[in-house]
Amino acid sequence: MKKTITLEVNGVPETADVEVGTTLLRFLRDGLDLTGAKEGCNEGECGSCMVLLDGRPVNSCLVLAVEADGRSVTTIEGLGKDDVLHPLQKAFLSHAAIQCGFCTPGMIVSAAALLREKPDPSEDDVRKALAGNLCRCTGYRQIVDAVHAAATEMRAAASVDDEAGSGRLAAPEEVTA
Amino acid sequence: MPTDLDYLAPTTVDEAIALKAMPGTAWLLGGTDLLPQMRAGRKAPERLVDLKRIPGLHEIRESADGGLSIGAAVPLADVETHPGVLDRFPLLAECAKTVGAWPLRQRATLAGNLCNASPAADTAVALLALDAEVKVASTAGRRSIPIREFFLGPGLAALSPGDLVTEIVLPAASAGFRGSYLRLSRRKGMDLATVGVLVGKSNGTLPARWRVALAAVAPTPLRLRAVEELLEAKGAAAAGEAAEAARVACRPITDLRGSAEYRREMVGVLVRRGVESLG
Numbered sequence: 001m002k003k004t005i006t007l008e009v010n011g012v013p014e015t016a017d018v019e020v021g022t023t024l025l026r027f028l029r030d031g032l033d034l035t036g037a038k039e040g041c042n043e044g045e046c047g048s049c050m051v052l053l054d055g056r057p058v059n060s061c062l063v064l065a066v067e068a069d070g071r072s073v074t075t076i077e078g079l080g081k082d083d084v085l086h087p088l089q090k091a092f093l094s095h096a097a098i099q100c101g102f103c104t105p106g107m108i109v110s111a112a113a114l115l116r117e118k119p120d121p122s123e124d125d126v127r128k129a130l131a132g133n134l135c136r137c138t139g140y141r142q143i144v145d146a147v148h149a150a151a152t153e154m155r156a157a158a159s160v161d162d163e164a165g166s167g168r169l170a171a172p173e174e175v176t177a
Numbered sequence: 178m179p180t181d182l183d184y185l186a187p188t189t190v191d192e193a194i195a196l197k198a199m200p201g202t203a204w205l206l207g208g209t210d211l212l213p214q215m216r217a218g219r220k221a222p223e224r225l226v227d228l229k230r231i232p233g234l235h236e237i238r239e240s241a242d243g244g245l246s247i248g249a250a251v252p253l254a255d256v257e258t259h260p261g262v263l264d265r266f267p268l269l270a271e272c273a274k275t276v277g278a279w280p281l282r283q284r285a286t287l288a289g290n291l292c293n294a295s296p297a298a299d300t301a302v303a304l305l306a307l308d309a310e311v312k313v314a315s316t317a318g319r320r321s322i323p324i325r326e327f328f329l330g331p332g333l334a335a336l337s338p339g340d341l342v343t344e345i346v347l348p349a350a351s352a353g354f355r356g357s358y359l360r361l362s363r364r365k366g367m368d369l370a371t372v373g374v375l376v377g378k379s380n381g382t383l384p385a386r387w388r389v390a391l392a393a394v395a396p397t398p399l400r401l402r403a404v405e406e407l408l409e410a411k412g413a414a415a416a417g418e419a420a421e422a423a424r425v426a427c428r429p430i431t432d433l434r435g436s437a438e439y440r441r442e443m444v445g446v447l448v449r450r451g452v453e454s455l456g
Contacts, residue, residue: 001183020225021178023212043213044281045367056254057280062212066184067205067227110280131366132278 005069009034010078018065024058025049027065028075036076036105040134047133050106051075057113059132076105079112087150087157088112095146099137107133111147119155121147178215183224188231190314190343196226197339198316204228204341206250207284209277210293234343237261243349246312249288249342253300254279256287265352268377268388272303272358275373278366288342291327294334295369297393301328302358302375305400306388307351312344321346328397353380354388356455359447363434369393371434372443374423376451384409389419389448394427394440401426404448413456420449 006015009032018027028034028051037060040046044059051060052074080086088108091097098104107130114121114129121129126147127140135143184205187193196202201223205211214220228234234250237259245261256262257273276282276290276299290300291311301324309324316339327335336342356377362368373392378385387408389401404422407415429440 001181003184019178019180020182020184021180043216044209044277047278047280050280053283056283058283059209059280062207062209062281062284064184064205064208064212064225066186067208067229069186113280128366129279132280134367 003066005066007068007070008072010074020064020066022065023061024063024065024068025060028060034075034077038102038105047110048103048106050109050133052109052113057110076109079108087153091146091150095142095149097142097146103133103135107143115151115154119151121151181223184227185224186227186230190231190341193226193228193231194314194316194339194341202226206286206289207252209281209285210289240346245347246344247287248344250286253282253285253287266307266347268306268354268356268358268375269300269303269347272299272375275299275358275360287345292334292336292342294328294332296331296395296397297369298398299370299373299392301398302373302390302392304345305398306375306377306390307347307354310346310348311342312346314341314343315339325400330396354378355380357451359451361443369434372440372447374444374447374451376448376455378455389423391427391444394429394444399427408452413452416449416452419452420445423448
């Protein structure tokens with residue numbers, strides 16, 4: 001059975017007819033051609049399909065597209081801007097926190113959610129926030145280091161913003177601007 | 178997923194209950210268990226009634242008797258960080274934060290964890306220890322089920338098909354218990370408990386009251402009242418005796434996570450550790 005949904009994806013309003021059984025992940029990939037979120041296990045174990053739903057990190061393979069009606073979704077494609085990488089993306093590159101790259105979008109989305117909540121996370125905070133993201137190539141050392149490096153950069157950018165008189169913490173998307 | 182699957186998102190409890198009357202209807206909360214079960218063919222509902230659009234089910238609020246009421250649609254991530262939970266019912270936060278992983282807990286709910294009635298449900302041991310009440314609505318009216326009567330067997334809760342769990346109430350009398358949830362699993366995140374042991378002790382009351390509850394070592398989560406009474410009579414000095422009593426009381430099975438023998442021994446070890454840490 002099809003239902004019409006209206007939602008915001010990476011700041012863009014979208015309206016679509018979707019089958020009830022279609023997951024948010026399949027809708028994003030097949031319907032909107034946003035292929036950053038990956039289908040790994042398809043049962044909420046691996047985290048490669050992570051997106052933000054109303055700002056919260058969720059396994060998009062465990063969310064039906066119809067459940068996202070009226071909601072706001074941010075995918076890996078919405079974290080950076082066209083020519084400017086998000087600080088997490090830059091840090092993952094500079095720390096070689098990738099091998100095959102399949103888990104990377106999910107890792108970065110989870111990490112982005114963590115840094116919104118905790119701009120200065122401990123190692124334990126990072127490891128717990130990424131416990132739902134599996135990397136099967138390598139260990140997690142470079143990934144944890146990359147998250148900390150990005151956190152440092154984002155805090156520095158936020159304090160520069162504050163000194164410039166904006167008087168507020170910059171949202172992660174705005175830090176790169 | 179079947180192509181004729183229907184989806185409805187009512188905004189009131191009464192509307193939801195009426196919709197459930199049709200056969201083949203399943204409640205949808207976080208979906209973290211239901212959707213994988215449907216994909217695996219273990220459940221095949223014809224329509225889903227999503228409860229997350231009902232505003233009242235999203236609240237954590239003070240209940241009339243001074244306890245805390247947690248709405249069915251509140252995700253576990255909000256339970257484990259709620260100031261009232263952390264301050265007065267920290268054992269529930271301890272258990273909630275061990276479920277799945279952080280993103281999963283943004284969707285998974287306390288009510289869903291209970292209604293699945295898994296013997297390994299981490300939050301169930303806290304709710305058993307804290308004498309929670311499960312509030313249920315159906316076309317027959319509203320009622321309250323004491324948590325000790327809620328779990329009937331693996332995957333089996335004391336609910337009828339038309340029942341909707343609306344909230345879980347932690348009574349004021351259970352506020353202030355401190356302690357720990359000691360949990361063994363094959364990896365620290367995204368794995369069910371092989372053994373879970375909760376040991377709690379009242380704060381400031383004399384004589385101290387104790388709570389002991391176990392996950393994943395019997396057909397249902399277990400509360401061990403006899404072990405609690407032993408500790409209330411003899412104090413933490415009886416840790417060894419309490420451990421032995423718990424070891425004998427559990428009824429574990431062998432599965433891919435561990436053997437029955439291993440689980441039984443670990444119940445003893447973890448109960449002793451939990452009691453000694455509160456001595």
